[in-house]
Amino acid sequence: MKLTEEDRHFTTFITPYGWFLHYRGPMGFTATGDTFCLRGDMALQGVQNCVKVIDNLLLYDEDYITYLHHIHEVLTRCRKFWITLNKDKFVVVTPTVNFCGYNLSGDGISADQQNLSPCPPVLALFDQDLPTVLQTDVSHLNGIGYALLQDHGNGHLHLVQCGSHFLTDAEAHYATIKLEMLAIVSAMTKSVRRAGKLLCVLVPLSRAPVSYPTQEDEFSGVSSAVHLRTVIAMNTVTLSNESSAQDANKILQDLRDAARADPAYTRLLDCVTSGLPRMVTDGDLVLYGARVVVPATLRRRTLSHLHDSHRGVEATKCRARQSVFWPGIDYDIVNMVRAYKACQILQPSQQQESLINDANPTRPFESVSADFFVVTRKACLVVADRLSG
Structure with missing residues (x-):
């Protein structure tokens, strides 16, 4: 199918040897397939006992002579409208035929077994008495x-x-x-x-x-190991390599004492016990996922332990997300790190580098840019021509 001269430039593509364009509708172009189907429908319009599905044709009749007349009429239409038929797929007078995924015969219509995917296994009902x-x-x-x-x-x-x-x-x-x-x-x-x-x-x-x-x-599975996670979380925040198990027990006891003395924490504990989602309890403590909810009286001390390595805002936030939680903890970390004078004095200077521009290319593929990226866990390579984009 020829393209009009004023629309050919829409199909332009670039190669190392120059710019090229299509004179006829390219394969894979959406409009090409739609126009092909439309012209085929118009060419065979009015033909009796003729079924057309995209580029598949089926002719049927009750007697042989009429059937041959219909074949002659279709071939004449195809010659008139410059439609080429595949001789390897052209079948005349057959008792069975495969058409659009179905087997047609005098016995009726049945699905083509080659197009049927294996049926999924049928689920059985659970029986508590079976292994x-x-x-x-x-x-x-x-x-x-x-x-x-x-x-x-x-x-x-x-x-x-x-x-x-x-x-x-x-x-x-x-x-x-x-x-x-x-x-x-x-x-x-x-x-x-x-x-x-x-x-x-x-x-x-x-x-x-x-x-x-x-x-x-x-958040599933949290309740089955909340006590162990409590110990691990508090060890992550507060204990050094030389600390002992007795220190861990003391820290947990301090948390429980502070929780019992905090009226707001006690009300939170009651709400979680009544079924507040995404939280579980471990005795007098509340866990948000795998993170311990710290009572208000211990939050300043916890912030100090989180920042004991002086690693900056983001690293401190990351450490907190592995162990402890309270409303507004990220905001508190930002304020604490920015208020710590020693960190501000010793932080590295982030000097902005000047932008270096390369010379503009003069022909296609003279200068290209390439990079890797990952989408849906699949590594991809993207290449762009700097002249055409």
Whole structure:
């Protein structure tokens, strides 16, 4: 299909040898396919017993002579409108024909088996009296998959539930043993493990996860280990390498004493106990995810411990996000770091470098720019010509 002269410049493309344009509609151009279908419909308009789907034609009749007349009429129309037919796909007088994914015959219409994907396994109902197996698998580059199965006798495992989700950016950097544990915890909170090569259901799930982690995933499993997380969190903030377990116990006891003496903290504890989402309790303490909610009387001391290495605002915020929480903690960290005179005096000077401009190119591909970027966990290379953009 020829393009009008005034529209040919819209198809211009650049090569190392110069600029080129199309004189006819290029393959893959949306308007080309639409125009092709429209012209084909107009060319065969009025032909009886003719079915056209994009570039597929089907002719049918009740008797042989009429059928041949229709074939002659279609071929005449194709010659008139310069339509070329594929001789390898041209079939005349056949009892069965495959057309648009269906098999047509005198017995009726049936789906083409080659186009049918395998049916997914039917989920079985959970039976608490049957042996249950929870299988998990993890892919370092993609995500987590799990399957809950039950043995219905003679080693026949029936699928009860399965699922998968992508890894977060932080989880993608976990060690393998931590990822395996993460997969187990995630699977157990959603619903006897086997070797990886035997997990026929899980390997595809972990290699091709179908969803991203939800807030429920991020906060699931917290209540099962809140006391351990409390100890670890406070060790991260307050203890040096020489500190002992007795120091940790003393810090936790100070937290509990301060919590019991704080009326606002006590009301928060009652709300969490009544079912406040995204928070759990550990005795007299409240945890926001894996972070300890610090009573008001201990916040200044906690800020001092967070900043004991004098690493700046962002590093201090990052340390706090791993261990402690209270409303407005980021704002308090910014004010504390900026008010610390020694940090302001010794901070590195950020001198802005002058912008260096290269000479403008004079021809296509004389100067190009290239860079790598990652989208949906796939590495891509982008190259741009500086002259044409």
